[in-house]
Amino acid sequence: MRRTSFAESECPIANSLELVGEWWSMLILRDAFDGHTRFDDFQRSLGIAPNMLTRRLAALVDAGLLEKRPYQQRPPRYEYVLTARGRDFRPVLLALYAWGDRHLTAEGRNLVLVDRATGEEVSPVLVDRATGRPLNEIDAVFTAGPDAGPRMRDRYRVEPG
Amino acid sequence: MRRTSFAESECPIANSLELVGEWWSMLILRDAFDGHTRFDDFQRSLGIAPNMLTRRLAALVDAGLLEKRPYQQRPPRYEYVLTARGRDFRPVLLALYAWGDRHLTAEGRNLVLVDRATGEEVSPVLVDRATGRPLNEIDAVFTAGPDAGPRMRDRYRVEPG
DNA sequence: CAGTATCCTGTCCGATACTG
DNA sequence: CAGTATCGGACAGGATACTG
Numbered sequence: 001m002r003r004t005s006f007a008e009s010e011c012p013i014a015n016s017l018e019l020v021g022e023w024w025s026m027l028i029l030r031d032a033f034d035g036h037t038r039f040d041d042f043q044r045s046l047g048i049a050p051n052m053l054t055r056r057l058a059a060l061v062d063a064g065l066l067e068k069r070p071y072q073q074r075p076p077r078y079e080y081v082l083t084a085r086g087r088d089f090r091p092v093l094l095a096l097y098a099w100g101d102r103h104l105t106a107e108g109r110n111l112v113l114v115d116r117a118t119g120e121e122v123s124p125v126l127v128d129r130a131t132g133r134p135l136n137e138i139d140a141v142f143t144a145g146p147d148a149g150p151r152m153r154d155r156y157r158v159e160p161g
Numbered sequence: 162m163r164r165t166s167f168a169e170s171e172c173p174i175a176n177s178l179e180l181v182g183e184w185w186s187m188l189i190l191r192d193a194f195d196g197h198t199r200f201d202d203f204q205r206s207l208g209i210a211p212n213m214l215t216r217r218l219a220a221l222v223d224a225g226l227l228e229k230r231p232y233q234q235r236p237p238r239y240e241y242v243l244t245a246r247g248r249d250f251r252p253v254l255l256a257l258y259a260w261g262d263r264h265l266t267a268e269g270r271n272l273v274l275v276d277r278a279t280g281e282e283v284s285p286v287l288v289d290r291a292t293g294r295p296l297n298e299i300d301a302v303f304t305a306g307p308d309a310g311p312r313m314r315d316r317y318r319v320e321p322g
Numbered sequence: 323c324a325g326t327a328t329c330c331t332g333t334c335c336g337a338t339a340c341t342g
Numbered sequence: 343c344a345g346t347a348t349c350g351g352a353c354a355g356g357a358t359a360c361t362g
Contacts, residue, residue, distance in 0.1 A: 010271050012261030013191050013254055019265075022334075023182055030174050034303065034317075039344050045316070049336045050345065064264075075342060077344065085264050091287045092260055093174055094296065095252040097303075100173030103225075103246050104180075108308025110171050111317065115289075116300040122289045124296055126252045128276075129284040132293065135255065139277040142195065142258075147269025155206070156195075156272065183354070200324050210356050211325065236362055238324065327360075334354085340347075 019063040180224040
């Protein structure tokens with residue numbers, strides 16, 4: 001997508017989407033979290049065309065979410081593993097999973113998140129780190145930050161209580 | 162995207178992406194959370210072409226995230242407001258925001274999430290609803306659910322401890 | 323103002339064939 | 343096995359003109 005408007009380039013959501021917004025990117029990340037690391041591995045799991053996989057993998061490496069590292073010399077072979085930045089992306093996928101799980105129940109529940117240690121189901125909720133309060137109980141709004149440009153300030157001006 | 166492979170159609174993440182995976186969809190939702198409701202409103206904010214806005218709006222209405230409702234009779238005019246299902250999508254956007262805010266700091270912080278009541282910054286973290294434990298401290302894995310098909314079971318078989 | 327209708331381009335993506 | 347190269351189609355998305 002071409003970012004013509006201000007709202008996209010200065011917004012962290014839009015910027016994130018810029019890196020992982022393509023269809024396959026998040027699905028590749030999902031697979032990475034499931035432990036997949038190799039080209040063929042991803043390809044079989046996703047049913048993605050090889051050229052697309054090459055592109056998306058390269059893009060994710062470029063964006064710093066995946067690291068391409070050799071696991072064998074001759075012939076040169078690489079595996080793709082999550083970087084710290086990539087692992088930190090997990091909440092997005094979990095939020096997406098949780099939403100789909102709650103609302104797209106047409107075909108039943110075919111994927112459940114569990115704690116491997118206890119076997120108990122894990123149900124992800126967003127809370128405020130400081131207070132522990134669930135975010136849906138907070139009237140949380142975006143406001144212009146310290147480095148916001150004029151348009152951003154205009155759009156997100158602080159309107160108290 | 163055409164969903165040829167199993168992994169897409171049976172996975173809640175993929176299914177969610179199917180509804181909101183296009184570039185503009187999530188940005189439109191972001192704007193909806195920021196209080197935008199009207200066509201022109203979205204268009205100015207996003208800098209999106211009108212035909213695309215029509216398409217994406219219709220898709221979101223179709224997917225049940227937005228409701229199109231008349232606010233004036235002659236000429237007929239509509240506003241687009243979040244449904245319950247749409248409002249429940251917010252954690253995804255907040256997770257995306259949080260990730261971008263942490264990792265895409267090139268241009269500084271220009272958007273901050275605050276509690277409107279207190280003015281304090283809110284920092285969204287994912288925790289387990291039952292135990293309150295942060296998800297990054299849990300070894301959480303996906304497993305095949307009760308309604309999973311054979312391929313899903315094969316891929317996500319339960320491997321204890 | 324709130325859209326609809328057309329036309330055009332870019333590119334995402336799939337299919338297939340090929341290589342060390 | 344792990345990709346690269348090439349081809350073609352579908353559609354997202356932009357630009358612009360038009361309407362009540």
